Amino acid sequence: MTFFKAENISIDFGGIRAVNEVSFDVEKGTVFTIVGPNGAGKTTIFNIISRIYNLSEGRITFEDKDITHVPAHQVVNLGIARTFQNIELFEHATVLHNLLIGRHIHCRSTFFSDLFFLPSLKRMELEHRRKVEDVIDFLDLQHYRNQLIQNLPYGVRKIVELGRALCTEPKLLLLDEPASGLNVDETEDMSFWIDDIKKLLGISVIMVEHNMKLVSQVSDHVLAINYGRVLADGKPREVQENPDVIKAYLGEDKDV
Amino acid sequence: MRIIFKTSYLQDIKLLKHNGYIFWYGILLFALLIAPAVLGEFYIGEMAFIFIYAIAGLGLMIPVGFTGLPSLGHAAFMAIGAYANAYFLHKGIPFFISIFLAGLISFSVGALITIPLRKMTGIYFAIASLAFAIIVEEIIAHWKSVTGGLGGMSVDYPVIFGFELDSTWHFYFLCLAILLAVLYCALNLVRSPSGRAFIAIRDSEISAESMGINLSIYKIKSFAISGFFTGLAGALFAHRLSYLTPDAFNFLLSIQLLMMVVVGGLGTVHGAIFGAIFVGLLPQVIAIAKDYLPPAIGQFPGLEPGLFGIIMVLFIIFEPMGLYGRWVKFKLYFDMFPLYRKATFKRQKTYLKTERVQ
Numbered sequence: 001m002t003f004f005k006a007e008n009i010s011i012d013f014g015g016i017r018a019v020n021e022v023s024f025d026v027e028k029g030t031v032f033t034i035v036g037p038n039g040a041g042k043t044t045i046f047n048i049i050s051r052i053y054n055l056s057e058g059r060i061t062f063e064d065k066d067i068t069h070v071p072a073h074q075v076v077n078l079g080i081a082r083t084f085q086n087i088e089l090f091e092h093a094t095v096l097h098n099l100l101i102g103r104h105i106h107c108r109s110t111f112f113s114d115l116f117f118l119p120s121l122k123r124m125e126l127e128h129r130r131k132v133e134d135v136i137d138f139l140d141l142q143h144y145r146n147q148l149i150q151n152l153p154y155g156v157r158k159i160v161e162l163g164r165a166l167c168t169e170p171k172l173l174l175l176d177e178p179a180s181g182l183n184v185d186e187t188e189d190m191s192f193w194i195d196d197i198k199k200l201l202g203i204s205v206i207m208v209e210h211n212m213k214l215v216s217q218v219s220d221h222v223l224a225i226n227y228g229r230v231l232a233d234g235k236p237r238e239v240q241e242n243p244d245v246i247k248a249y250l251g252e253d254k255d256v
Numbered sequence: 257m258r259i260i261f262k263t264s265y266l267q268d269i270k271l272l273k274h275n276g277y278i279f280w281y282g283i284l285l286f287a288l289l290i291a292p293a294v295l296g297e298f299y300i301g302e303m304a305f306i307f308i309y310a311i312a313g314l315g316l317m318i319p320v321g322f323t324g325l326p327s328l329g330h331a332a333f334m335a336i337g338a339y340a341n342a343y344f345l346h347k348g349i350p351f352f353i354s355i356f357l358a359g360l361i362s363f364s365v366g367a368l369i370t371i372p373l374r375k376m377t378g379i380y381f382a383i384a385s386l387a388f389a390i391i392v393e394e395i396i397a398h399w400k401s402v403t404g405g406l407g408g409m410s411v412d413y414p415v416i417f418g419f420e421l422d423s424t425w426h427f428y429f430l431c432l433a434i435l436l437a438v439l440y441c442a443l444n445l446v447r448s449p450s451g452r453a454f455i456a457i458r459d460s461e462i463s464a465e466s467m468g469i470n471l472s473i474y475k476i477k478s479f480a481i482s483g484f485f486t487g488l489a490g491a492l493f494a495h496r497l498s499y500l501t502p503d504a505f506n507f508l509l510s511i512q513l514l515m516m517v518v519v520g521g522l523g524t525v526h527g528a529i530f531g532a533i534f535v536g537l538l539p540q541v542i543a544i545a546k547d548y549l550p551p552a553i554g555q556f557p558g559l560e561p562g563l564f565g566i567i568m569v570l571f572i573i574f575e576p577m578g579l580y581g582r583w584v585k586f587k588l589y590f591d592m593f594p595l596y597r598k599a600t601f602k603r604q605k606t607y608l609k610t611e612r613v614q
Contacts, residue, residue, distance in 0.1 A: 050466055076468040088463035090456050092523060092608060096268075101456045105468035107449035111477055114448035115441045121448060122269065129265040150606055168467065 001064055003028040004172060009048060009058035018044045020228040030220040031198055031205045037248055041228040042208040043085055046174050050082050051075050077105050079171035083161045091150045095160050099135060102167025103128040135163045155186045175207040179214050187214055194218045271443055292425035300428045306536035307431035308492045313516045313528035314442045315485030321523040323478040324458030324610045326382045329389030330513045333483045335396055335505035336362045337490025339403050342411045342500055351414040358491040359484045366483025370476045389510055397502045408501035411494045431492055438485050442525055454478050458609055519571050521580025522608050530579035576607050
């Protein structure tokens with residue numbers, strides 16, 4: 001059984017093929033990183049997996065289930081949670097509130113019980129709060145619990161977004177540039193957390209990241225793409241030394 | 257300054273968070289209960305009117321303030337509630353069933369109309385809802401067998417268990433009771449998973465969807481429950497008017513309702529109530545002020561809508577959080593006294609997505 005498998009996925013925007021026959025497998029309990037220059041199609045792959053875009057060709061399977069045509073709001077029900085490159089938090093709500101929205105798929109309440117806040121709902125709400133507090137403890141967010149997102153610095157928002165994804169209790173976490181905009185210390189923290197997420201929580205991770213230090217610290221497997229095509233696929237070191245990858249990032253050596 | 261020591265998660269869920277709430281809201285409720293014994297009939301009538309506005313305001317606050325769906329068509333729900341209630345009362349249906357049915361019809365219409373509107377946002381949604389309101393107004397004007405068309409229809413007094421509610425203070429308590437029930441439901445909704453989903457949709461549709469929120473279903477829920485509350489307000493409004501004509505529910509009423517929630521403070525339950533008080537009292541204040549103003553200004557046609565417009569613009573520029581924002585600052589001033597700093601809220605002048613033109 002493969003955990004996560006993308007087979008020949010392609011997507012066209014008008015005449016432009018943004019992702020071209022990309023295939024990869026992710027094994028359970030590993031960190032899989034996608035690298036590539038800007039515009040290579042990394043985030044597009046994420047948007048395909050979270051079903052914001054429809055595939056033109058190819059197939060995606062998760063735990064042997066075809067998820068190519070699952071509606072976008074049901075992807076998280078399968079156990080795939082994601083974060084966004086440009087932070088998509090609920091700005092006029094508190095950190096706690098944002099994390100509770102992460103529990104949405106576990107909220108089994110009817111509209112009627114919501115309107116009258118029946119005792120069964122109260123019990124469930126307390127249970128969700130307990131789960132959210134676990135995530136708050138895990139990510140050291142206690143200090144920010146009741147602050148509005150719009151008042152928080154960028155680095156903290158990034159962590160809140162990670163926390164919100166963790167609150168859904170995923171099996172697979174998609175992290176879109178988790179370290180972008182973070183300073184050296186925060187990036188270091190992020191690499192520890194990603195490691196903890198893998199080892200302590202047993203969640204597999206697919207990550208898009210530019211910071212090569214972070215990539216080599218936490219990844220088990222790296223996929224390099226450019227112009228929507230696969231350049232290299234392997235261990236972090238192998239990919240970093242691949243001549244095609246070096247060419248894509250640094251350009252070609254020409255004898256003058 | 258009150259510092260609350262939290263020992264249980266329940267404290268964050270409770271509606272009455274500490275004894276101060278119980279004390280002050282208790283006093284307020286007591287004052288409202290004894291008001292008919294103290295105040296004259298005119299004032300009681302006006303207060304009942306404010307309660308009706310507050311019910312409609314709570315109804316409108318859910319889509320506009322929480323879900324981020326700016327509706328310019330809520331007069332239609334008022335109209336549907338009013339006409340349905342009047343029609344059922346004519347047919348001899350008891351009042352409580354009649355008003356509930358009126359709300360239910362409005363609920364269903366709200367759900368149905370959101371199906372085609374669910375993919376629209378911002379100004380496009382506003383215009384589509386405006387079109388809906390105009391269609392409803394036209395239907396009422398032409399469906400003579402039920403609504404009496406342009407000639408209008410009269411509204412019977414509500415009868416509860418053989419007891420005719422024909423005096424102002426009866427009506428006052430009826431409106432107060434329904435307002436309290438609607439308020440309780442609205443507060444519950446806001447702290448429940450559905451309310452959280454609404455706020456999530458308002459702030460970021462894409463991440464709401466990636467958190468497993470079915471956008472269509474929750475938008476429909478939000479508009480339907482809003483239709484229910486506004487329909488109830490409409491049913492009460494029918495009794496207040498006692499004679500219904502289609503032009504009582506034209507789009508100026510929609511604008512007035514929208515202004516109520518914007519001036520009150522979008523995204524807060526308090527805001528709907530503050531807005532209702534404001535919109536209910538302003539015409540009276542203007543009427544009183546007219547006597548003291550020179551005739552050239554006092555008798556100027558369109559003074560009232562003009563002032564409404566100016567006030568709305570001023571609020572949007574200087575206090576996007578509306579009267580509720582003022583209220584929060586006022587409370588904090590006394591909480592922190594004498595250490596209140598003006599700069600506390602300096603960075604917080606932001607707009608909800610509903611208010612931005614998308």
